[in-house]
């Protein structure tokens with residue numbers, strides 16, 4: 489099954505910021521225990537690649553790298569075991585690196601011009617970021633008319649209260665968000681708490 493299809497089936501993509509590599513294994517286990525075996529580990533911390541490498545030991549986990557903004561990070565993510573790449577905005581450099589290395593890219597888009605740049609490189613499942621700040625559902629409905637073949641993974645300001653309204657749209661494959669893996673719980677080592685939040689999020693979207 490394609491990565492796009494697996495993400496569409498899961499409906500949610502937790503956006504994760506790991507500050508301590510020791511959190512990587514318990515976090516992978518917490519997400520798997522919740523029934524949400526997918527992680528977007530962001531390159532916002534120096535240990536992102538190390539965390540991905542640790543999490544890649546969990547073969548049931550669909551593992552991607554987020555906040556990827558250059559080709560070097562694509563290579564680091566791939567070497568660590570990531571199978572998909574996400575960036576906040578469309579990056580021609582990241583796109584080229586993904587095409588060359590066979591990784592799936594979910595580029596961030598915020599405008600029709602971004603959508604067309606992504607489409608020109610062959611990407612048809614796009615991250616709409618920052619979703620809430622850019623008009624949310626209303627903007628996605630407007631994008632759907634001229635680009636009927638494009639699917640979206642909105643992210644940015646999405647939470648348990650508003651995720652349902654996005655997933656009602658046929659052009660929305662899944663929603664991303666950091667609310668499913670709160671930094672506070674990770675810092676406290678409360679991985680059971682993260683499992684609970686991830687389960688609650690899944691219940692909201694079923």
Ligand SMILES: O=C(O)C(=O)C[C@H](O)[C@H](O)COP(=O)(O)O
Pocket residue numbers: 503530554555556574575576577596615617643644645646664665666667
């Ligand atoms: O880093 C990336 O690749 C991004 O595109 C941005 C993240 O997905 C959002 O920052 C998550 O937004 P929140 O759920 O509102 O915290």
